[in-house]
Amino acid sequence: MTQAGTARTGDPERGTLDKAADENFPVAPFFLPRAWRDDLMAVYGFARLVDDIGDGDLAPGGADASLLGVPAADAEDRMVLLDALEADLHRVFDSTPSHPLLRRLRPTVHRAGLTPEPFLGLIAANRQDQLVKRYETYDDLLAYCELSANPVGRLVLSVTGTSTPERIRRSDAICTALQIVEHLQDVAEDLGRDRVYLPAEDMKRFHVVESDLAVPTAGASVRALVAYEAERALNLLNEGTPLVGSVHGRLKLLLAGFVAGGKAAIGAIAAAEYDVLPGPPKPGKLQLLREVGVTLRGEG
Secondary structure (H helix, E strand, C coil): CCCCCCCCCCCHHHHHHHHHHHCCCCCCCCCCCHHHHHHHHHHHHHHHHHHHHHHCCCCCCCHHHHHCCCCHHHCCCHHHHHHHHHHHHHHHHHCCCCCHHHHHHHHHHHHHCCCCHHHHHHHHHHHHHHHCCECCCHHHHHHHHHHHCHHHHHHHHHHCCCCCHHHHHHHHHHHHHHHHHHHHHCHHHHHHCCCECCCHHHHHHCCCCHHHHCCCCCCHHHHHHHHHHHHHHHHHHHHHCHHHHCCCHHHHHHHHHHHHHHHHHHHHHHHCCCCCCCCCCCCCHHHHHHHHHHHHHHHC
């Protein structure tokens, strides 16, 4: 569902948190207050763990399943693992969870007064991934992003104490855009998992069939489709960008990084002439920094 899809290795907690460096956006950069960094990494750890379960990317050996109390016979059953994760999530709020990533989350939940709903949304998205492999319409995809992506932005606002209805609306636009961009980067990888996040109605419009996505290099129709979806994502990022100007200080820089990460990734896709099939086009650090500067100047 998200980036950093390689299998996790080593210590379950460390293996998950190490993936933060591979995301399109800064997860918990050094310039934030230590308490915020700790809280954001705790939220990221949960989000990454649930995605790794849903994508079948847990480290071999069944350590995560054992930590969640799942018998070895069910250690490969994603639905069983997601059910166990949900049970452990509830223990974050009323007792002591078993998995170290959820124990790490517990102080954040209590310090920031977080509720279970956004975390449950992430679990629901990964359950949906086990059952829904194709999306007929763009609206269907947006409904999926409401579960898979938007809760993360809402958690960032809650952790930093800056939630308002308008900020949540802008954050949702940014997070949905980031999810769509990741889907565009990972078309080939997702197809390998028998998932297609390009809306079927758009594929028909651009005369693209699934076999067109299973080749080493994209043809003109696929490139046109990817460009169309990238433009949609860019419009969402622009819709959400005023969120940056609504906050101050280091949080402003963090949110600018989220927006810039999405725009830089779209720039990398465009630089690849919208051929995403050889592998995920990713921006360089200089491109990301330029986008941060543009975002801050536009919202300063």
